[in-house]
Amino acid sequence: MAGFLDRAKEQAQSALAQGKSKVDEVQAQRAGADLLKQLGAAYYAQHRGTGSPEATQQALAAIEAHAAAHGDGFLRGA
Template identity: 75%
Template structure:
């Protein structure tokens, strides 16, 4: 009986770990998409004359930092 309980506990722990990894992945993708949207908005505003090159550069740097930390998988989704 103890062997069964140990296996069940290990399986439950593995499921929790996989679930947390998936949640982290989804959150990183969502953050990346938001940063990409911010870059587009900053570029659009700059082109229309209501934004600044500094805002566009800052949005680009934020996006590049996110890609360096989490990869660029959200660009393909």
């Protein structure tokens, strides 16, 4: 009986770890999408004359940092 409970506990922990990994992945995707929106807004504002090149560069740097930390998978859905 103890062996069964140990296996069940391991399976539950594995499922929990997989679920947490998926949640982390989704959160990284959403954060990347938000950064892309910010870059688009900064670029649009710059070309309308109401934004600055510095704001566009900052948004681009944020995307590059996010991609370095989490990969560039969020770019494929864009």
